[in-house]
Amino acid sequence: TTHYLFIVVVAVNSTPLTINAGDYIFYTDWAWTSFVVFSISQSTMLVVGAIYYMLFTGVPGTATYYATIMTIYTWVAKGAWFALGYPYDFITVPVWIPSAMLLDLSYWATRRNKHAAILIGGTLVGLSLPLFNMINLLTIRDPLEMAFKYPRPTLPPYMTPIEPQVGKFYNSPVALGAGAGAVLSVPIAALGAKLNT
Secondary structure (H helix, E strand, O other): OOOHHHHOOOOOOOOHHHHOOHHHEEEEHHHEEEHHHHHHHHHHHHHHHHHHHHHHHOOOOOHHHHHHHHHHHHHHHHHHHHHHOOHHEEEOOOOHHHOOOOHOOOOOOOOOOOOHHHHHHHHHHHHHHHHHHHHHOOOOHHHHHOOOHHHOOOHHHOOOOOOOOHHHOOOHHHHHHHHHHHHHHHHHHHHHHHHHH
């Protein structure tokens, strides 16, 4: 029980770091134009955090538990922005849980082999997370409409959208994000596990 309570505390505190990686991720206005950054940062943060706590407890299912806490915490933040008068689509909640389930599955299927979890699970996260989040982004309203109608109050002037000429960023972000996420999440997760031992 103490282990899981510890994970709750750390997951809640690590969520702002994960969702705001690069200052792009949490907000719809930049979600599409920075999809590669999104995929790399989210794949990496999920794998490093989940592997760390999964090996800490030694229990398959910990990664999904970790991702669920982050999801709940993010939905609370989404509700807070909505209560302030912003539209429902102003916040995009990243889809972590299915990828974390694949990570747990790889840990369980390889009989709790941490190296297999890092290599196989990390690759599965890097390949699946961009796909799940692309589908997620397809369900929201036009991100550019959000950007111009509801600019973030904390957005620095140099990041404020000026004109809607971002069509060039729409070129197959799934392939780029999946490839980059898969390549980078494995060695970084390995490093995190090595530091943990």
